[in-house]
Amino acid sequence: MNKNELLEEVLKEVDKHPEIMSRREAFKYLTMSPLAASMLASATVGTATASASDAKGKIVIVGGGLAGMSTAARLTNSLSNPDITVIEPNPLSTSYQPGQTLVGGGIWPKSELVYQRDDFVPSGTKLIKGTVTAFDPDNNKVVVDGKEEVSYDQLIIATGLMLNFQAIKGLTGEITSCNPDNAEAKKTIGTDGVHSIYFQDGSEATWAGIEELIAKAKKWKEGEPKLQAVFTHPNTPIKCGGAPKKIMYLTHAQLEKAGVRDAVELTFYPNGGKMFGVTEYHEAIVEQFKARGFKWNYKHNLIEINKATKTATFNHHWTEKGEWDEDLEEYGVELKSKHVEVKYDFIHVTPPQKAPDVVAQSKIGSGKGWIPVKKETLQHVKYKNVFSLGDVVAVPMGKTGGSARKQYKVIVNNVISAMEGNQEAIDKTNAKYAGYTVCPLVTGIGTVMLAEFNWTKKPTPMVPLDPTQERWIWWLLKVYLLKPMTQYGMLSGRA
Amino acid sequence: MIKQLSTITLAAVAMVTFSACAGDKSAETKTYSKTTAEVYQQSCIKCHGADGAGKAEKKTPKLNDRTAGELEQDLFDVKNGGTNQSSGTEHEIMEHNMQKLIDKGYDYDVKAMAEYMYGTFKK
Numbered sequence: 001m002n003k004n005e006l007l008e009e010v011l012k013e014v015d016k017h018p019e020i021m022s023r024r025e026a027f028k029y030l031t032m033s034p035l036a037a038s039m040l041a042s043a044t045v046g047t048a049t050a051s052a053s054d055a056k057g058k059i060v061i062v063g064g065g066l067a068g069m070s071t072a073a074r075l076t077n078s079l080s081n082p083d084i085t086v087i088e089p090n091p092l093s094t095s096y097q098p099g100q101t102l103v104g105g106g107i108w109p110k111s112e113l114v115y116q117r118d119d120f121v122p123s124g125t126k127l128i129k130g131t132v133t134a135f136d137p138d139n140n141k142v143v144v145d146g147k148e149e150v151s152y153d154q155l156i157i158a159t160g161l162m163l164n165f166q167a168i169k170g171l172t173g174e175i176t177s178c179n180p181d182n183a184e185a186k187k188t189i190g191t192d193g194v195h196s197i198y199f200q201d202g203s204e205a206t207w208a209g210i211e212e213l214i215a216k217a218k219k220w221k222e223g224e225p226k227l228q229a230v231f232t233h234p235n236t237p238i239k240c241g242g243a244p245k246k247i248m249y250l251t252h253a254q255l256e257k258a259g260v261r262d263a264v265e266l267t268f269y270p271n272g273g274k275m276f277g278v279t280e281y282h283e284a285i286v287e288q289f290k291a292r293g294f295k296w297n298y299k300h301n302l303i304e305i306n307k308a309t310k311t312a313t314f315n316h317h318w319t320e321k322g323e324w325d326e327d328l329e330e331y332g333v334e335l336k337s338k339h340v341e342v343k344y345d346f347i348h349v350t351p352p353q354k355a356p357d358v359v360a361q362s363k364i365g366s367g368k369g370w371i372p373v374k375k376e377t378l379q380h381v382k383y384k385n386v387f388s389l390g391d392v393v394a395v396p397m398g399k400t401g402g403s404a405r406k407q408y409k410v411i412v413n414n415v416i417s418a419m420e421g422n423q424e425a426i427d428k429t430n431a432k433y434a435g436y437t438v439c440p441l442v443t444g445i446g447t448v449m450l451a452e453f454n455w456t457k458k459p460t461p462m463v464p465l466d467p468t469q470e471r472w473i474w475w476l477l478k479v480y481l482l483k484p485m486t487q488y489g490m491l492s493g494r495a
Numbered sequence: 496m497i498k499q500l501s502t503i504t505l506a507a508v509a510m511v512t513f514s515a516c517a518g519d520k521s522a523e524t525k526t527y528s529k530t531t532a533e534v535y536q537q538s539c540i541k542c543h544g545a546d547g548a549g550k551a552e553k554k555t556p557k558l559n560d561r562t563a564g565e566l567e568q569d570l571f572d573v574k575n576g577g578t579n580q581s582s583g584t585e586h587e588i589m590e591h592n593m594q595k596l597i598d599k600g601y602d603y604d605v606k607a608m609a610e611y612m613y614g615t616f617k618k
Binding site: 233235236237238241242244245270271272273274275276277299317319327328329330332333334335366367368372373374375381395396397439455 | 563567577587595
């Protein structure tokens with residue numbers, strides 16, 4: 001689809017709803033932004049090829065998902081003699097993961113998500129279809145599939161993370177989001193009301209699960225106990241922190257559309273004690289939950305699912321006033337916990353997530369597994385020729401495509417400086433990663449709250465609109481524009 | 496692939512928006528009544544020890560097994576109650592204590608404190 005066709009599609013959608021917004025108004029929103037922003041954008045698109053560096057060195061990128069492959073593309077654009085190897089076992093690694101919410105919510109078919117890795121390998125880049133099984137940073141090499149040694153001058157780690165379903169008793173599998181090698185997870189997830197949009201096949205099954213729930217709800221009669229739809233959020237950092245809520249909003253919207261919302265109770269069980277780290281967005285979400293009649297119970301961490309009895313067990317934890325603490329000169333607090341059993345008809349599981357074991361257990365990883373880097377430069381804390389980005393890197397709030405989009409530009413500049421032997425540029429003059437991320441929080445069919453923030457935890461909206469409002473225009477952005485931007489702009493190293 | 500690149504131009508519309516993020520607006524200057532060394536030596540040390548090894552009787556975790564960057568993120572979590580949307584943190588007790596300590600004047604810049612701790616523990 002070319003740009004005019006795509007724009008026409010968005011505007012056609014606008015035309016269908018003149019009561020919300022005129023075509024002219026939509027166009028205004030889409031192009032509105034501060035002057036500096038547009039300058040930044042044009043600089044971002046244009047300069048990569050304009051000033052190609054003559055720096056030399058062998059670059060190995062572990063992981064060819066969105067983060068790794070976009071980095072390969074941008075390095076290819078930025079170097080006059082690129083020597084780049086990408087190591088990636090998954091044939092669907094470049095699939096469009098942000099769309100999994102829309103598939104799970106019945107908005108898109110799964111085919112909208114599926115993209116072949118081999119179509120995105122930049123020209124001249126070598127692809128090794130294998131898995132790194134060992135890191136040896138002291139000798140500048142990695143091992144592929146337990147046998148092939150690959151040496152490097154500069155290493156970029158973008159392995160992504162593991163969805164650790166098997167950490168929940170009763171569930172199985174430790175998989176990645178879009179690897180078709182997921183049979184183990186599908187043994188327990190995707191049937192009998194247990195679902196997860198966190199993997200591609202699971203997102204398709206989730207929509208089937210919501211349709212089953214709707215069918216059950218149609219048979220429900222006034223006075224019967226309501227059907228229970230349960231949505232979880234684990235105690236680990238997760239990819240796309242908004243997704244556990246987005247699927248809840250879309251389930252609600254589909255139940256309403258089918259005219260059966262009254263038959264179902266929707267409850268959110270997060271491990272944490274709030275909806276969002278940024279106060280403004282937290283408050284906005286609480287209001288959105290109230291307006292939709294959602295329930296929520298904080299500090300509940302899913303630990304077990306019994307599919308036979310359709311029961312989920314949570315570890316509910318809280319603090320109570322403790323003894324006088326002489327060091328603190330105050331009363332301290334004590335942790336308390338108990339198990340809570342919850343019956344479900346439909347449960348959406350957000351799995352605990354972790355760094356791949358090969359990373360966590362190597363010298364490259366940290367105590368918690370994630371790769372420790374200086375968060376502004378994304379350079380490894382110990383190894384100066386190792387960089388990391390995407391879901392596996394230990395930066396706060398970084399596990400989104402929007403974060404990767406900011407990180408990969410920083411990495412490309414810094415890797416080139418490293419090849420030029422210019423550590424000072426990395427530390428001082430090169431552009432820093434500021435921790436920005438974006439969460440287009442889908443709050444219904446046709447509405448999105450565009451939550452943008454950085455690690456100062458303040459909203460950082462890029463247009464002068466109240467960022468806590470749900471807007472249809474951001475829905476259009478999420479449903480029509482973000483995918484082409486990601487798949488063709490970012491994966492070619494230009495957006 | 497090349498043909499599809501033409502969609503970039505449209506995506507640029509979205510990009511204009513997405514590139515405009517606030518970047519370094521974060522640089523609010525805040526002054527603290529004590530230096531990081533004073534805060535650590537007068538308060539933190541009571542439970543975490545001079546070497547960051549922790550104290551069994553206080554059930555304080557070991558802090559000398561992590562990098563300055565990791566310490567910075569832990570301290571940020573402790574002061575701000577976590578950065579993930581609804582994941583919560585592992586520091587519930589310290590989050591409570593930290594708010595009390597801030598009230599008593601033991602506040603600090605997380606980056607400076609992380610570097611101080613990392614430098615002191617290593618010796």
